[in-house]
Amino acid sequence: MTERRPDGRVERGNQTRxxxxxxxxxxxxxxxxxxxxLGRLATELKLSKSGVxxxxxxxxGLQLATVRAASRIYVDHVIEPVLAQPPGLARLWELSEVWLRYSAERVFPGGCFFQRVRVEYSSRPGAVQDAVRAADTAWRTFVRQTVLEAQDAGEITPHRSAEQLTFxxxxxxxxxxTQSVLTDSDTPYPQARAGVRELLRAVATVEPEFLAQAAA
Known part of the structure; x- marks a missing residue:
């Protein structure tokens, strides 16, 4: 029985994609x-337009594929890192730290990809808006679930709704x-961190060490 060789054309297509x-x-x-x-990409990457x-x-189709690719990058840099923390207030704080780092390190050179395209497609009905909305809904659902887990663990008061805290x-x-990209400054990140710290301390039923350290 002969071994089937990989199709070189398929692999070249995947590499180009x-x-x-x-x-x-x-x-x-x-x-x-x-x-x-398609033309711009072909020119900038020295590819044939017909190939793209x-x-x-x-x-x-290119726009939709870009949203999917950006979603995978977002999951890798924002979602996956926080799952090492057990559910609760520590995971919620870690989510904040990871998100601020994702923005500050310019994983996407223009700042948060999804913040940019949400504004762009907020009033543009169609398949791309649907894809952007779905990605945004999945993200906010994850944040809300992280809040709910902290409430279920008894580490956040149930008197503040998960929807409000997520917002x-x-x-x-x-x-x-937005402020960091606009002003080309890192100053907004410690300001946001301080805001998150005060928000979480206001709703926390415990005073974990990481919040106490942040407050110092």
């Missing part, structure tokens, strides 16, 4: 998804990202 998406997530975070085009078209089919936390994170 990865190369294109590495570029599109960078453009999307800085200029928005409307700045993407064969991979993505249309500008919308307040994400507002602090997103504000720091």
């Amino acid at each position: 990865r190369l294109v998406l590495e570029r599109t997530v960078r453009i999307g975070s800085s200029e928005g998804l409307e700045a993407l085009s 078209f064969a991979l993505f089919g249309s500008k919308e 307040e936390l994400t507002a602090l994170w997103e504000s720091s990202n």
